[in-house]
Amino acid sequence: MAQERQRILVIDDNADIRDLMAFVLQKESYEVTTAPDGVSGLTLIKENKPDLIILDVMMPEFTGFEVLEAVRTDKDSKVRVIPVLMITSKSSTADIDHALELGANSYIVKPFRPAHLVQKVNALLGNE
Numbered sequence: 244m245a246q247e248r249q250r251i252l253v254i255d256d257n258a259d260i261r262d263l264m265a266f267v268l269q270k271e272s273y274e275v276t277t278a279p280d281g282v283s284g285l286t287l288i289k290e291n292k293p294d295l296i297i298l299d300v301m302m303p304e305f306t307g308f309e310v311l312e313a314v315r316t317d318k319d320s321k322v323r324v325i326p327v328l329m330i331t332s333k334s335s336t337a338d339i340d341h342a343l344e345l346g347a348n349s350y351i352v353k354p355f356r357p358a359h360l361v362q363k364v365n366a367l368l369g370n371e
Contacts, residue, residue: 248274254284255299267357281305300331315346
């Protein structure tokens, strides 16, 4: 039986960035779902329990930090342990530290190289 493809949820309010990440990761044989904001992202996280969440910080309604906090405190233990890769243009040490304190597994600053994204995703999903 064929191995099930690992599922990634990309949550970013920028459609071009979402599409780029989906394209790059689908070429690597990942199954990618996208969400344009934190509210729909949280719904998809609870419904689909992806293997990895890629999360923008600056979004309307819920910020990436708020989504991350909701994931890490969810009552479902399967949701709480999903690895989260933060991706954002906020590059200050304070922002990176804040994301890691909230439970992010890794962090990428925009603009990013697609190869760097793939490397981080592979590492987080144990596919190095």
